[in-house]
Amino acid sequence: MFVNDLDAYWMPFTANRAFKKSPRLLAYAKNMHYFSAEGRAIIDGSAGLWCANAGHCRASIVEAIGAQAGELLFPPPFQFGHPKAFALASRIAALAPGDLDHVFFTNSGSEAVDTALKIAIAYHNLRGEGTRQRLVGRERGFHGSGFGGTAVGGIGANRKLFGCLLAGVDHLPSTYDRAKQAFTKGEPEWGAHRADELERIVGVHDASTIAAVIVEPMAGSTGVLPPPDGYLKRLRSICDKYDILLIFDEVTCGFGRLGHAFAAERYGVLPDMITFAKGVTSGTVPLGGVIVRQPIYETFMDGPEHAVELLHGYTCSGHPLACAAGLAALDLYEEEDLFARALQLEPFFADAVHGLKGLPNVLDIRNAGLSAAIDLRAKPGAPGKRGYDAMDRAFHNFDLLLRSSGDTLILTPPLIVSEAQIDEIVEKTARAITAVA
Numbered sequence: 193m194f195v196n197d198l199d200a201y202w203m204p205f206t207a208n209r210a211f212k213k214s215p216r217l218l219a220y221a222k223n224m225h226y227f228s229a230e231g232r233a234i235i236d237g238s239a240g241l242w243c244a245n246a247g248h249c250r251a252s253i254v255e256a257i258g259a260q261a262g263e264l265l266f267p268p269p270f271q272f273g274h275p276k277a278f279a280l281a282s283r284i285a286a287l288a289p290g291d292l293d294h295v296f297f298t299n300s301g302s303e304a305v306d307t308a309l310k311i312a313i314a315y316h317n318l319r320g321e322g323t324r325q326r327l328v329g330r331e332r333g334f335h336g337s338g339f340g341g342t343a344v345g346g347i348g349a350n351r352k353l354f355g356c357l358l359a360g361v362d363h364l365p366s367t368y369d370r371a372k373q374a375f376t377k378g379e380p381e382w383g384a385h386r387a388d389e390l391e392r393i394v395g396v397h398d399a400s401t402i403a404a405v406i407v408e409p410m411a412g413s414t415g416v417l418p419p420p421d422g423y424l425k426r427l428r429s430i431c432d433k434y435d436i437l438l439i440f441d442e443v444t445c446g447f448g449r450l451g452h453a454f455a456a457e458r459y460g461v462l463p464d465m466i467t468f469a470k471g472v473t474s475g476t477v478p479l480g481g482v483i484v485r486q487p488i489y490e491t492f493m494d495g496p497e498h499a500v501e502l503l504h505g506y507t508c509s510g511h512p513l514a515c516a517a518g519l520a521a522l523d524l525y526e527e528e529d530l531f532a533r534a535l536q537l538e539p540f541f542a543d544a545v546h547g548l549k550g551l552p553n554v555l556d557i558r559n560a561g562l563s564a565a566i567d568l569r570a571k572p573g574a575p576g577k578r579g580y581d582a583m584d585r586a587f588h589n590f591d592l593l594l595r596s597s598g599d600t601l602i603l604t605p606p607l608i609v610s611e612a613q614i615d616e617i618v619e620k621t622a623r624a625i626t627a628v629a
């Protein structure tokens with residue numbers, strides 16, 4: 193018998209039991225708001241999950257998805273193609289800096305990360321440097337939920353239940369030190385020297401065993417850690433010195449969050465690969481991918497022409513619905529100049545969020561682009577409880593959707609947010625923080 197209760201669905205990255213006692217159900221959405229089934233408007237302080245950069249249910253994206261659904265829904269992506277996958281790859285390559293000219297599509301950020309890590313190892317293999325197999329991530333990094341991404345990720349709680357993950361993975365230290373950086377607006381001055389830890393890792397393992405370093409330019413999921421001034425440039429030059437590939441995981445940073453198409457542009461650093469997802473379709477249809485520099489792509493384009501060059505891919509890589517949504521989202525970003533808008537709103541957003549300093553239990557506030565995080569003091573003996581309660585109260589009592597990660601609250605509104613809506617989001621966040629004091 194069919195029973196429509198909440199039990200069957202095992203929700204991802206969710207406190208299932210607490211949710212099912214007091215569900216936060218979202219029925220529909222428009223622009224800056226979600227709505228409950230009863231029609232209660234909930235302002236979106238998180239672009240869903242760093243996704244809906246153009247806002248919700250924008251007409252042109254909805255129409256593009258509908259039109260595509262009536263035209264073509266499943267062309268096999270292996271050995272066959274459809275026009276929109278090529279069109280979208282070209283558009284993304286044109287947005288990416290330097291010779292980041294080739295795009296491999298996946299369905300998620302996790303798949304994008306695992307793809308980039310595999311490409312890095314395979315690339316070195318093809319160049320006759322098959323000993324380069326080690327991967328270097330960073331403490332507090334988040335790179336999705338695949339085995340590769342979990343292995344290079346640096347959030348201990350996400351790793352500890354899952355055994356040894358990948359062999360041969362090391363981690364840079366986090367760039368964060370509250371004593372040196374608390375309440376900095378934007379990128380902190382302190383911390384560039386933490387890139388030099390890569391030299392130490394090279395010393396331990398030897399460069400000839402290291403394939404790639406992967407970092408989020410700004411660590412997002414762990415709670416918005418903007419890179420210290422000069423840190424990414426230093427990492428780039430050490431990678432260059434040892435022929436180590438540098439991968440920027442831009443799943444949260446990409447598509448305008450930091451005021452540019454990619455954070456690589458904001459920080460003036462050209463990585464060898466960029467992973468993306470989320471904002472590429474404004475979160476409307478699952479899509480991710482890896483943008484690869486020309487010489488890496490060329491390395492694979494060898495051997496007999498009838499042979500598959502990279503034995504890797506996904507049944508729904510570059511799905512037509514996702515590509516149609518992606519093209520429409522990129523059109524909107526361009527027409528409404530949303531990346532520049534994020535940059536322009538950054539000082540107003542930063543001032544508003546830093547205005548929360550002094551509220552009970554606020555230990556630090558950080559921001560970059562249209563993203564910010566507020567660290568709250570943990571309740572004694574109950575880490576994560578204050579953050580959870582603040583998120584829950586924000587939703588049920590104050591009509592605000594925000595994200596909590598442990599005891600950190602994260603604000604990443606859609607890029608269409610107005611100044612008045614920023615004030616509203618911050619004021620409701622203040623009420624939630626006060627409610628859990």
Ligand SMILES: Cc1ncc(COP(=O)(O)O)c(C=O)c1O
Nearest residue numbers: 300301302334335336443444469
């Ligand atoms: C930096 C980063 N990489 C990868 C991922 C994984 O993306 P997905 O959940 O689409 O697999 C995320 C998700 O939040 C992310 O923030």
